Amino acid sequence: MSDDQFYESLDEVEPGRTFLDSNELVLNMGPQHPSTHGVLRVILKLDGEKVNGIECVIGYLHRGIEKIAENRTWAGFAPFVDRLDYTAAVSNNLGYCLAVEKLLGVEVPKRAQYLRVILTELCRLASHQVWLGTHVLDIGAVTPLFYVFRDREDILNVFEKYCGARLTTHAFRIGGCRWDAYAGFAQEVLHICDDLPPKIDEYRDLITGNRIWLQRTKNVGHISAEDCIAYAITGPVLRGSGINWDVRKAQPYSSYEDFDFDIPIGTAGDTFDRYVVRIEEMRQSIRIIRQAVEGLAEGPIIARVPKVLKPPAGEVYVSIEAPKGELGYFLVSDGSAQPYRVRVRPPSFINLQALEKMAKGSLVADVVAIIGTLDIVLGEVDR
């Protein structure tokens, strides 16, 4: 909607009055705004401090990823998915590789599956650390940002040593992994597993008991379990509302059934519960990583796949539990070397749709907290 249309729509609500007569204030937030985590524009209709209406304007980061896919080879598109959720590139890559492997009917060797789990869970830790730092910063606590970025460095160093890149890693290949674990990989990863729990305690000590934090998050941005299902919300937001559902447990992929871990769930469905869920998820990720490192058996790291991939004509939908929620790939193959259609089901896009529901009736300052708690990445929303 253009701005003119938007003002006209306000007139429709109150006939006979112009926009300036109304008590409602229209506030434009973004697209360049520090707490929208990228280029998200939100149009708020305010009555004093109270939010009466909210509309998201997205698309500022649209790069036509799905169109690009139709003009690349199957393997050639893999590096592009790293640019969707750029704080969790490894997860994006895993989802795409699994989907193409499903089309090809390829079985990935056990060692590669375990390596994938280790790197994906490290990536979840890094993604949750970025979320924590920025979310808390939005609400006014500056210090934790430096703590989480300090600790995330160790994880990015492992990525760098493994594949040469820190953010857009392209860590996996269709059929397995391109690189084996480097010398000292296991020790370094286990070192992170030993090091991180006390640091997570540190985050907790800084944040959880803080009175300002509690007031800004408890009973803020509430969403019920029924609404979560109606909006098809997934990930920590869904679990914060008390639904025990995680793709890793419900429909295991890449050997997740081998590992012993819990799915933390909340009860209240508010911003505070989602915070607790994500913090606990970090501890569970560490548990998974430990088991995967210990269970890492010798063997090949990539299945035998042809140089030029031509999956048989057909369609699959494969989804994984990315740090933000269920990341799905719907692939259509016509039997040629290029995808006929690639559809990405982005968790951020679908979760962001509930912003209106969660923020309506709250205070304007809470909108910032709610955007933070949804943990969106605009690269994935806009694709």
Next chain:
Amino acid sequence: MVEQLRSTYCSGIKEAATYAGQNYLVVDRSICHEVLLSLYEQWKFHSLTDLTAVHYPKDELPIEMVWILFSMSANERVRVKARFAEGEAVPTLTDRWVGANWLEREVYDMFGVTFAGHPDLRRILLPDEWTGFPLRKDYGLQQQDTVWVKKNLGIESGR
């Protein structure tokens, strides 16, 4: 489930099969809305995981709509597909799933498919005044709305 659906809709259910371990239904466009709602009511497919379209320009019915439903109680997914003619309106699902709103807007934005009964059908990712629907097969990879680019960005080309 398939048998019961077949007995209700007869030849409306064109295909019910499994590919790579995944279940899908191909239904006639006239009954797609009813089938989707009955999957919700009777078989508890309460989540609309995803909704998208695929363009087959050479076919008689070029727009294929794909709905991916998920049932949390049964931990099962099902894909429902239906073919539509060019310019034909697809029944909206926003009456049952609020989450369908943005997804249908995106399909409209990318394919030009209209949804009958959608409360707020406008572009979502591209600018409102953009012409053309990028994910259609007849839209070139480097094609763009040069008039829009010139007017709003003041440059000859977005490249």
